[in-house]
Amino acid sequence: MQTSCFIDGKFVPARSGNTFAVRNPATDATIAQVADGNGTDARAAIEAASRAFPAWKNLAAIERAKPLRKLSELMLRDAERLADLCSQECGKPLAEARVEVAYAASFLEWYAEEGKRVYGETIPASDPGKRLFVLRQPSGVAAAITPWNFPIAMVTRKMGPALAAGCTQVVKPAEQTPLSALAIAELSVEAGFPTGVFNVVTGLDAPSIADTFFDGLTVRHVSFTGSTEVGRILLEKSAANVVRVSLELGGHAPFIVFDDADLDKAVVGAMASKFRNAGQTCVCANRFLVQRGVHDEFVKRLTTAVAALKVGDGRTPGTQVGPLVDDAGLRKAEAHVADAVAHGARATTGGARATVTGCTDRFMAPTVLTGVTPAMLCFREETFGPIAPVCAFDTETEALEIANGTPYGLAAYLFTADGARIMRMAEALQYGIVGVNDALPATAQAPFGGVKHSGLGREGGHQGIEEYLDLKYVSWRIS
């Protein structure tokens, strides 16, 4: 297991010599001591990426595709090892970690191909003596700051498009989950990337590392996935050197079930969307809006399914819901339940911590809350926990008002059989992603991202590579 920063093709300790402990949130067992890099280490990584940029940029896209594709294959070859590491670091069930590895590898495979299609453009000129065209060129060194909830996929979702475009990259993974990023770095050597094309700086002092990303003209793009609070800080920092930023921030997804929905499918979708990673995903359903005609039946079926979930250490076979990543996460989930109950909601299942023998007390019992109103905390803020608050509504207009009544705009879900309503709702929902009878819309081929306080830019799809390309307009007088 690699535990050092990966800079210029080598695993190196932090310049300070310091390390920090990475713990399993289920047991608090120390998994490894990892290099505690800071701005100095990040600067060395940026310089390495800068040196590697000209040659990588000038390589034909079909050549850049080879190590990208190879890395994707190596990740699938080592899927079991990567999944176990991921589960240890962030607590998610092994079964989900395996899905994450496949999802993560798909971004490398897909962008290996998409990089070959970075076409330019010719423009018919109004002056017959001129020829006008547009080049699309890699913008330079790209930096990435990634979160702990998808320790593997959030790295490759940024790495795939950046490297395919011809940028070189420095990644700062979340301090809770640096080992997955280092495992990717280790495989990148085997995949054959030239030295310095991909670098990883691990460390506790995120602001000091982030400062180096914004303090000059070398890094031209910073991609961030994390909280809206930190996203705002980075947006401010980007102003000094006009660095382009892509921000995938918080969500507050409504999950809307209409009277005519297929309830079995809606419940299956609700379970997948809400309880994946113990509710710690930015696109997970945070608010259930259920039309009054099916409300009681939906709650009944959802309660039965939720009560049957197996809570435990992610590495224990059969576990479906792991721990919250840290104590702050647990406290927030508890606070949302307490606030709802104090204001008249009722837990039909769960509602308190869950005890798991031999583990920490960081587990929350999967919970369904009924009688929730839009005024309650869980309907105003992202919970990031296994809590499903349900609110009844009567009309489509009312559902839309509640759904859009938030500064967030990442993902929204609706379950209905009415085609015209699907179109009306899909157009009116102020969200970057709308899942229609589909609780898991994220895929490498489609643009993922939010509006309003949920972020700027898109990852995935042909749109995702645009973030790493500069347009250059060339006007050529020929006569």
Ligand code: ADP
């Ligand atoms: P969460 O609350 O889910 O942990 P954060 O936004 O705090 O989300 O963390 C996401 C990523 O942002 C992590 O890699 C973390 O280290 C990094 N980070 C946290 N604070 C800052 C900051 N002030 N500047 C730059 N990066 C930060």
